[in-house]
Amino acid sequence: MTLPEDILHFVWRYRLYSTRHVLTVSGKTVTVLDAGMYNRDAGPDFLGARIRIGDTEWAGNVEIHVRASDWDVHRHQFDRAYNNVILHVVYEYDRAIKREDGIPPETLELGPLVPKNILGRYRELMAGRHWIPCERRIHAVPSFQLSQWLSRLVIERLERRVSAVFDLLTQQKGDWEETCYIWMARSFGFKVNAQAFEQLARSLPRGVVAKHKDHPAAVEALFFGQAGMLERVNFSDDYPRMLQQEYGYLRKLHALTPVDATVWKFMRIRPANFPTMRIAQFAALCQYAVHLFSAIIDNKEVAVLKAWFDKLPVHPYWQRHYRFDTPAPAHSNQLGAQAIDVLLINAITGILFAYGKYIGKEAYLYRAIALLEHLKAEDNAVIRRFSALGVHAEQAADSQALLQMKAYYCDRKKCLDCGVGLQLIKTMRDGKADSSLF
Structure with a gap:
């Protein structure tokens, strides 16, 4: 090398x-x-x-x-x-x-x-074909140093979200409510359909939804219609037929253009996460949380934040269906506890942190971090793999930090910029290696 x-x-x-x-x-x-x-x-x-x-x-x-x-x-x-x-x-x-x-x-x-062994350790990290370069060494990093590094990564991850929120805010000409509406919609896409949800929210201004907030059928028709899911000629079920008729009127009234239905992904997704289910849930949220940004800023209690996503007024049709005209066994049409936590982690902390940065008020930054420290760690393949290596995430702040490290340091082999890589290589100073690292 x-x-x-x-x-x-x-x-x-x-x-x-x-x-x-x-x-x-x-x-x-x-x-x-x-x-x-x-x-x-x-x-x-x-x-x-x-x-x-x-x-x-x-x-x-x-x-x-x-x-x-x-x-x-x-x-x-x-x-x-x-x-x-x-x-x-x-x-x-x-x-x-x-x-x-x-x-x-x-x-x-x-x-x-x-010392030659410093260069040897570096070459070993760079040449390795493991899941992460330090896969065989990370367990040896002292817990204090690892904790300090993860604390920095939490802030780094939030800072990256700030940049994305600010870009969106600029596009929305400084309108925080509209920005929050699109940001939340994107989060309802849960990564796989994030882009599609953003397109949907951009095609359907929050003001249009607000005008019909007292008419659930109209709000549902607007979201499914703008998602391109009511373009079929014939539906068998009464519910989609009603939505189709309602949307036909609203589309002309507000001069709306739907997104291409092909942007939605259903493959390799659990039915509970189908975009149809998430659109129904997001439409229900928007019926009573028209001023979502103000609600996020004004409420400090985690229980209150969680309550917004719990027991949403989702149409009963979605208790027997995951897609239009396709019956399914009875199931919940509500967001699960884990999904709610993910929305709090990805959407609400991002808005809080960005707003705090925007107005220069640290109280909102601390609220975002405190929320991550209050919530349980995420449960996904990356976090489980770190756990198998002896690095355990107890709270969402830990899991967010590990996701940041994996995506922006491990995957890119930026070991020289990583606190873990720093600790592993610094132990070789003056040719004196800690034997526990081998």
């Missing part, structure tokens, strides 16, 4: 090299007072470093390469932005180089100072 610069950035950032008898290639002693701020943008790799070279203390930037000659390969010799480089750190010194001003920077050859 070719050594990437990223691992050298990591080694420099956390000083995972021998600090005894550190000399430049010109023979001057090197004492790192401040490694500098890691720069992920254009320019030198570390900014504002403070380093004593010989008897002189320097303040400036540090550039890192695998080989010294990479300086010329990257054409830094023609770039004035690199004239403030006070130290060129390389894994292998293969030739002398110069800055744009003609002055050769002091160079530190890091290769002999880096």
Whole structure:
């Protein structure tokens, strides 16, 4: 495996090299007072470093390469932005180089100072074909460090939702109620039909639904009609025929255009999660929670939040059907306890956190986090797999953090940016490994 610069950035950032008898290639002693701020943008790799070279203390930037000659390969010799480089750190010194001003920077050859087992552990993580790179090591990370990392990941996951909510808010011209309506609809899609539900909500403005909130049949007709599910010529059952007739009138009244019915996915989904069931439940929610955003902001009790999704006024037709004109054994037409928790986790915490960020009020941020700490951990394939590895999620905050880690660190092999990877590799500092990690 070719050594990437990223691992050298990591080694420099956390000083995972021998600090005894550190000399430049010109023979001057090197004492790192401040490694500098890691720069992920254009320019030198570390900014504002403070380093004593010989008897002189320097303040400036540090550039890192695998080989010294990479300086010329990257054409830094023609770039004035690199004239403030006070130290060129390389894994292998293969030739002398110069800055744009003609002055050769002091160079530190890091290769002999880096314990080989640090690089070995990194290569092992990168080369592994396990479910996650550290599958055989993660159990050895101290619980305190793991807990600290998961706490950071919860915030990171909420921040990602903030970005999505803000994009939606911009599209809705600052209307929080409309934004919340579309965001909640998307959450009712439960990942598989999230995009389809968003299309449905965008095609049916909240204001149109509000005008008919006192007429359940009209609200149901609007949602099923806009979902493209009433386009059939002939229905056998009275209920869909009634919806079809009602929608025909409402479609003309509000100049509506339905979405393409083919966007809905039924394959490999349990009947209780069929989009028809979720549309019926969402329509029922919208009948009495027209101002959903205000309700979320005004209510602090978890029991109250859960109650909105419990005992929804879903039409009795959906107690004997999962699809139109297809009878089924008697079943509940209500959201299950787990589904309600998922809606609270994905929809309500996202709105609370985003609104808190938007108005600069931390109370809403804390409410979102407290809600995740109150709810039970999600039960899905990813969380079960982590549990089998000895990493257990007790609350929704834990499961959300683990989902974030899997999607944005493990799957992308960003071990050098991950708190778990950091702990596993840092144990190898100065060649001293914790035997429990093997």
